[in-house]
Amino acid sequence: MVCVSRSANIPGSWLYSTRALILSFAGLADRERPNRPKSGEGEEKVAMKDPVDVLIIGAGASGAAVAWSLAETKMHILCMEQGGWMNPAEYPSTGRDWEAKFYGEWSSSPNVRGRPEDYPINDDNSPIKVVNYNAVGGSTVMYTAHWPRLHPSDFKVKTLDGVADDWPIDYDALTPFFEENDRMMGTSGLSGDPLSPLTHPPMPQQPLGLSGAIIAKAMNKLGWHWWPSDTTVATMDYEGRARCINLGHCTPACAQGAKSSTDITYWPHAIRAGVELRTHCRVREITTDENGMASGVVYYDKDGVEQFQPAHVVIIACNGVGTPRLLLNSASGRFPNGLANSSGLVGKNLMFHPYAQIYGFVKEPTDSNRAPPTCLWSKEFYDTDLSRGFVRGYAIQFGRGAGPVFEAVASEQKGILPWGADHHGVFRRLNGHRLAVSAICEDLPEEHNRVTLDPVLKDSHGIPAPKIDYTISENSRKMMEHGLARGREILEAAGATDICINNPIPWGGWHLLGTARMGTDPQRSVVNEWGRSHDVKNLFIVDGSIFVTSGGVNPTSTIQALTLYIADQMKQRLANLFD
Amino acid sequence: MSADTLLTRRQRDDLRTVAAMIIPASDEYKVPGADDPAIQADMLATLGRDTKLVAAALDHLARLAGAPLAELDAARRDAVAQEFRKQGGAAAATLVRVVLQCYYRDDRVLRSLGLELRAPFPRGHVLPDGDWSLLDPVKARGGSLRRAP
Numbered sequence: 001m002v003c004v005s006r007s008a009n010i011p012g013s014w015l016y017s018t019r020a021l022i023l024s025f026a027g028l029a030d031r032e033r034p035n036r037p038k039s040g041e042g043e044e045k046v047a048m049k050d051p052v053d054v055l056i057i058g059a060g061a062s063g064a065a066v067a068w069s070l071a072e073t074k075m076h077i078l079c080m081e082q083g084g085w086m087n088p089a090e091y092p093s094t095g096r097d098w099e100a101k102f103y104g105e106w107s108s109s110p111n112v113r114g115r116p117e118d119y120p121i122n123d124d125n126s127p128i129k130v131v132n133y134n135a136v137g138g139s140t141v142m143y144t145a146h147w148p149r150l151h152p153s154d155f156k157v158k159t160l161d162g163v164a165d166d167w168p169i170d171y172d173a174l175t176p177f178f179e180e181n182d183r184m185m186g187t188s189g190l191s192g193d194p195l196s197p198l199t200h201p202p203m204p205q206q207p208l209g210l211s212g213a214i215i216a217k218a219m220n221k222l223g224w225h226w227w228p229s230d231t232t233v234a235t236m237d238y239e240g241r242a243r244c245i246n247l248g249h250c251t252p253a254c255a256q257g258a259k260s261s262t263d264i265t266y267w268p269h270a271i272r273a274g275v276e277l278r279t280h281c282r283v284r285e286i287t288t289d290e291n292g293m294a295s296g297v298v299y300y301d302k303d304g305v306e307q308f309q310p311a312h313v314v315i316i317a318c319n320g321v322g323t324p325r326l327l328l329n330s331a332s333g334r335f336p337n338g339l340a341n342s343s344g345l346v347g348k349n350l351m352f353h354p355y356a357q358i359y360g361f362v363k364e365p366t367d368s369n370r371a372p373p374t375c376l377w378s379k380e381f382y383d384t385d386l387s388r389g390f391v392r393g394y395a396i397q398f399g400r401g402a403g404p405v406f407e408a409v410a411s412e413q414k415g416i417l418p419w420g421a422d423h424h425g426v427f428r429r430l431n432g433h434r435l436a437v438s439a440i441c442e443d444l445p446e447e448h449n450r451v452t453l454d455p456v457l458k459d460s461h462g463i464p465a466p467k468i469d470y471t472i473s474e475n476s477r478k479m480m481e482h483g484l485a486r487g488r489e490i491l492e493a494a495g496a497t498d499i500c501i502n503n504p505i506p507w508g509g510w511h512l513l514g515t516a517r518m519g520t521d522p523q524r525s526v527v528n529e530w531g532r533s534h535d536v537k538n539l540f541i542v543d544g545s546i547f548v549t550s551g552g553v554n555p556t557s558t559i560q561a562l563t564l565y566i567a568d569q570m571k572q573r574l575a576n577l578f579d
Numbered sequence: 580m581s582a583d584t585l586l587t588r589r590q591r592d593d594l595r596t597v598a599a600m601i602i603p604a605s606d607e608y609k610v611p612g613a614d615d616p617a618i619q620a621d622m623l624a625t626l627g628r629d630t631k632l633v634a635a636a637l638d639h640l641a642r643l644a645g646a647p648l649a650e651l652d653a654a655r656r657d658a659v660a661q662e663f664r665k666q667g668g669a670a671a672a673t674l675v676r677v678v679l680q681c682y683y684r685d686d687r688v689l690r691s692l693g694l695e696l697r698a699p700f701p702r703g704h705v706l707p708d709g710d711w712s713l714l715d716p717v718k719a720r721g722g723s724l725r726r727a728p
Contacts, residue, residue, distance in 0.1 A: 093699040097625070100680040104628055114628075152727035159728050171727065194722040208709025216713040225717060245703025255700040370704035383725045404692065408679040412601075413672065419601045419660065424608045431692065 052078040052276075055297060055311035057283050057326065059083075060138015061556050062542040062563040063317030064262035064270060065181065069567035071273035073574070078309070079275060080299060082282040083117035083135035086263055091255040093247040099369075099405035106252040108142055109507055110134065117280070119459035119466075121321065123509070126470035128352045130321055130509040136279060137263030139319070140232075140556065143510065145250050145259045146374045146397060147187055147230040148553035149178055149197050149561070153383065157444075157549045161384050161391050164444050167548045168520050168529035169565070171197065177564035181557065182230075184269075185260040186238045189230030195379035196227065203235045206244070211366040211400035211435060212375045218493035225380040229397075230557075232260035233372050239265070248369040248403060259372075281307075284463050285330040286314055286339055286539065293578075294339075294539045300461045313538045313577075317563070320350065320512030320545040324451040325466040327516065340516070340533040340541075345526055347452055349445035349514040351550040354472050355505040356480035358487035359399070359436035360496025361429065368432045369403030381439075381486060382552055390478040392442040394552045396487070399436030407431045414500045430498065437490050438505070439483025441476050442552040445514050472504065480504065511555050516545040530573075531566035537578040542566050585630050586623065589647060590637040595619055596648040597640060598678045600660050610691045613682045621681045629673050636670035639663065 054070060056063050059081035067079050092098040092106050103112075108131035110118035117134040133142040152171035157164045182201060189201035205228035208216065212228075219226040233250065234241045244258035257264055271277060280302035287308070289295040296310035316323050324347035330339035338346050378396040385393070402410070411417035411430050418426060454467035472480075480503055491499055502508075519525025522534035527546050533539040542563040544555055551558070570577060586594065599614035611618065626633055643659045644651060651659065663671055682688055686696050 091700070095698050096684055096696075097680075098699060100625070100684070103676060103680070151724060153725040156727045160725070192718075194718075194720075195724065197724065207706040208711065208713070209706045213707075213709045213713065216709075220713060220716050223716075223720070225720070225722065227714070227717065245701075246706050247699040247703050256703070367706060369699070371706045404683040404689070404694065405680045408683050409676045412675055412679060419664075421603060421605075423602050424605045424610065428608075428692070 049307075049309055051296065051310035051312055052076045053311070054078070054313045054315060055080065055309060056315045056317055057297065058138065058317035058319070058322065058543070059136045059262070059267065059277060059279075060317060060319065060543075061140050061262055062544075062559050063138065063315075064266035065184070065560045065563040066315055066317060066542050066567045067275045067277075068184070068266045068270040068273070069564050070570065071270050071275050073571060074274065077275045078311070079277045080281040080283055080297070080309070081136055081277065081279050082119075083133075084279045085136050086141055086253065086261075088253070088255045088257060091253040093255045098248070099403045102252050102406070103409075108133070108251065108510075116460060119463070120457055122454045122457050122465060122467040123470075126468045126509070127472060127506065128354060128470060128504055128509045129507045130468060130512065131507055132319060132321070132512070135263070136267060136277065137261040139510070140261035141253050141263065142251055143261075143556065144374050144554075145232040145372065146377070146554045147185075147189070147232050147557050148377060148395060149199070150551035150553060150555070150558045151197060151382065154549060154551035157392070163391055164549045165519065165524070168518055168525075174558070174561045174565055177561040177568070178557065181560045181564055185232045185265050185560070186234050186241060187230050187232055187260075188235040190228045193227040193379075195225050195382065196377075199230055201230055203238055205229075206231060206233060206235055206372060206375055209367045209371050209375060209400060210364065211371070211398070214362060214364060214366065214435060214494050215376055215398045215490070218490050219378065221493045222489060224378060224490075226376050226378045226398075229374055229377045231372065231374070234258045234260070240268075244372065246371045248371075250372045282459070282461055282463070283326060284461065286316075286326065287330075288332060288334060288339070288536065292334060292536060294536050304461065313540070315540045315542055317541075317543045319543050320515045320547075321451050321466050321468070323541060323543055323545040324515040325453065325464075328453050329464060335535070340526055340535045340539060342535050343523055343526055345447070345517060345524070347515050348447040348450045349517055350449040350451055350468070350470055350512070351443035351445055351514040351547065352470065352509050353443050353511045353513075353550055353552070353555075354441045354476050354480055355438050355502070355508040356441060356483040356487070357436060357438040357502040357505050358484050358491060358499060359434055360491040360494075360499040361433040362435055362494055362496050363433070365432050366401040366435055368401040368434070369406075371400050373399055375400055381482070388478075388482050390475045390482065392444065392475070392479070392552065394439040394441040394479055394483050396483070397438045397440060399434075399438065401432065401434045401436075404431050407434060416498050416500065435491065435494060435496055437487035439480060439487065440552055440554065441479045441483065443476060443513075443550045444473065445517070445549060446473060451515050511544065511550065513544045513547040513550050513555060516541050517548050518546040519548065530569035531562075540566065540570070585626070586634060586637070589641065590634060591619075591623070593637050593640055593644075593648045594622070594633070594674075596656075597660065597663075597674070598622075600656065601675060601678050602682055608691050610688050611685070613678050615685070618681050618685050621685070622677055625681065626677065629677055632670045632673040633677055636663075636667055636674035639667055639670060
C-alpha cells in the first residue's frame with residue numbers, strides 16, 4: 001500500500017495548506033521566453049485556463065503509472081500526450097499484410113514510421129538507432145513485453161565493481177512497487193528463478209512451445225541457467241484483458257489485448273479516478289516563473305494552435321530522449337543551458353543496452369510467428385566475472401522465430417537466401433526453423449554519449465529535434481563478443497546451422513536511459529533520490545532518463561516501479577514537497 | 580495515385596524482370612514466380628511510401644543495364660543484378676523487400692509453404708505447453724543472486 005497523508009484525500013486541500021499557495025500562479029508568471037504570447041487570441045486562452053495541480057507530460061509507461069498513483073490524492077491531474085488513443089482493430093495482426101506493416105507505418109523507428117504523432121530523431125551518429133512509439137500507452141504499445149527487473153546488485157555498481165555510480169536508492173526501496181506494478185500491468189511467469197529477483201506473477205508462465213523446448217535442451221546440455229521469462233502477456237483472462245491466443249509477434253501491438261500496454265492497464269483506472277488525459281497535445285517547453293519554479297507548459301493542441309497550460313507541479317515522463325529534448329528546449333534567461341541543467345548533465349550519459357544477436361536455423365520446426373517472440377531468459381552471465389575481460393554482464397533473451405516475410409527479407413539481406421532457382425529450396429529450410437539468442441548488455445554511463453538539440457532538424461511543429469551522439473564502449477564491445485561466442489555455443493548445442501549475427505542490432509535502441517540521472521549531489525545529477533529536480537523544486541522526472549546505470553535487462557518494469565516509488569514519495573511529502 | 584501511374588512502363592517492365600530473377604516460378608514447389616501478374620499487381624497497388632525508393636532503384640538498375648533488363652542475355656542480366664544488389668544501397672534493399680513481402684503473402688505461395696491463408700487475428704495459434712521437467716536440472720543446480728551491500 002502507498003502511504004498518503006489524510007489531508008491529501010480532500011480535493012485540492014494540499015494546495016492551500018502548503019507552500020504551493022505562495023508559489024506563483026502560472027497565468028501571472030512573468031515568462032522569460034521571447035516567443036511568449038503577449039496579447040491576442042493566444043493570451044486570451046492563457047487567461048481562461050485554470051492551473052492544474054499536477055501536469056504530466058507523456059502517457060506512456062511512466063506517465064500512466066504516476067497518473068494512476070497520484071489520482072488518489074484527488075488533485076486536478078492533467079496528462080498531455082502528443083499521440084492519440086490506439087485502435088486495436090487497426091493493429092497489424094488483423095490483416096493479411098501484418099508483416100509488411102512493420103516496414104512502414106508500424107515500424108519501430110519513428111523516422112521510418114513518420115506518423116504525425118512522431119518526432120524525428122537524428123541518430124546518424126549512432127550505431128544503434130532509437131525506436132519508440134508515441135501514443136497513449138507510449139512504447140508499451142510496441143514492446144516485446146519481456147519483463148525482468150534490475151537486480152539488487154545493479155543499484156550498487158560503484159561499490160561492487162568500482163565503475164559508474166551507485167544509485168541513491170536500493171532495490172529494497174522499490175520492492176513493494178515492483179509488486180504493485182506487476183499486479184497493475186498483469187504479469188505472467190514462474191516464481192522461483194534462482195538467479196533473478198523473486199517475483200510473484202499473478203499468471204502462469206507462457207507455454208514452452210517448440211522453440212522453448214529446443215533452447216531448454218541446449219542450455220541443459222551446456223549446464224547453463226535458463227528460466228521462463230516473466231512477461232506482461234496475459235496467459236489467462238486478467239482484469240478485462242483476454243488471454244494470449246498467440247497471434248504472433250507481439251512487438252507491433254496486440255489486437256487481442258493480451259499484451260499489457262498502459263492504455264489498457266493503468267489508463268482506464270486513472271481516468272476513472274479523475275485524471276484528465278488530453279491527447280494530440282505536443283509540449284514545446286516548460287515555463288518558469290520569477291521564483292525559478294515551473295509555472296506550466298507551452299504546447300500545441302490537436303489543431304496545431306499554441307496554448308499555455310499553467311500548473312503547480314510538472315512531471316516529465318517522455319523517456320530518455322524526449323525528456324532531455326524537452327528540458328533543453330525549455331532554456332530561458334534564468335536557465336540558459338536548459339531547464340534543470342545546472343549540473344550540465346541533461347542529455348548526457350545516454351545508455352541504450354547494446355544487443356548482440358546471433359541466430360541460426362535448426363532442423364526441427366520452431367514456433368516461428370505463432371507465439372510471443374520471447375519466452376525464456378538466462379542470467380548465466382549476468383554478474384561480473386573479470387576473467388571474461390569485461391566488467392558487469394548481460395542477460396540473454398531467446399527468440400522463438402520469425403514470420404515468412406521477415407525471414408525472407410532478413411535472410412536475403414544476410415546473403416543466405418539466394419536469388420534464382422535455389423531460392424525456394426533454401427527458403428523452405430530456413431522458414432519456420434529460426435532460433436535467436438540475444439545478449440542484452442549492460443551499458444555503462446559515459447558523458448560523451450548524449451542527446452542534444454539538432455541545429456537543423458525540427459518536428460512538424462517546428463520544435464528542435466533531438467540529436468544522438470553515441471558510441472559503443474570497449475567494455476561493451478568485449479561483453480558483446482562474449483555474448484556472441486556463448487550464443488554460438490548455444491545454437492550449436494541446438495544443432496543450428498547458417499549462423500548469422502547482428503552486432504549490434506541496429507534498430508535496437510528500445511531502452512533510453514540515463515540522460516537526467518538521479519543522485520544526491522546536485523553537481524552530479526539532475527534529480528534527487530525521489531525524482532525531484534535539484535534546480536526546480538516543483539519539477540519531477542519519472543522515466544528512464546533518471547536511471548543511474550542500466551543493468552543488463554529490459555528496463556520497463558524497473559521504470560514503472562521507480563515511477564510508483566516517486567509518486568509515493570510525493571504523496572508522503574505533500575506538506576513539504578517543495579522544501 | 581497508384582504506383583501504376585507513378586512508375587513508368589519501362590520501370591514496371593524492369594521490376595517484373597528483376598522480380599523473376601529474385602524468385603522464379605517453380606514446378607517442383609508448384610509456385611509462381613514473383614513476376615506473376617497478380618503478385619506484380621499487389622506490388623504496384625501497395626508500393627505507397629516505398630514508391631520513391633523503388634523508382635530510384637529501378638532507375639539505378641536501368642543505368643547499370645543500359646537497356647531494358649529483359650533484352651539482356653542471361654549472363655549480362657545476372658552481372659547487372661549482382662552489381663545492383665551489391666551497390667544499390669537502401670533503394671535496392673527496398674525494392675527487394677517489396678518483392679519479397681508481396682510474394683510471401685500470395686495465397687498460392689503460402690499454401691505451398693503449408694501456411695494458413697488468414698490474418699493472425701482473431702483465431703491465433705496453438706502453442707504446445709511443453710515438457711517443464713526440462714527445468715528440473717536448473718532448479719537442482721540452484722544458485723543465488725549477487726549480494727548488494
